[in-house]
Amino acid sequence: MAPVPQFPFYAAILIEYGAHQIEYFLDEDNNWALNINELERALSESKDRCVPRGIVIINPGNPTGQVLSCENIEDIIRFGKKIY
Structure with a gap:
């Protein structure tokens, strides 16, 4: 899984x-935040095409420059534990 936008x-x-790229979109209206609902959407849409093996998290974001909050990082870790 890899974010859009990204380098x-x-x-x-x-x-x-x-490998197959599962794109998830960063939330531009929320300072390019990573939304867990968007990760779940991307995962759900990709289930028929591939099995994800990793999540690319770029912090601080490139090219956006956003910095993930501690809470957001913890949410991402919980998401990863839930699907693996």
Whole structure:
């Protein structure tokens, strides 16, 4: 799983290794925050195509510059534990 927007390095690496990118969109209206509901949406939509093996978290964001809050980081960790 990789965020949009992002520096294209991550997408290029996935393509190089033949992996499928599951895109999740950062919330522009909320200072580019990572919304757990968006992670769940992206995961749900990808279930028929692939099994996620990782989540790319960019902190601080590039190119957005956003910094995730401690609470947001804890939510992401809980999300990861829930799906694996």
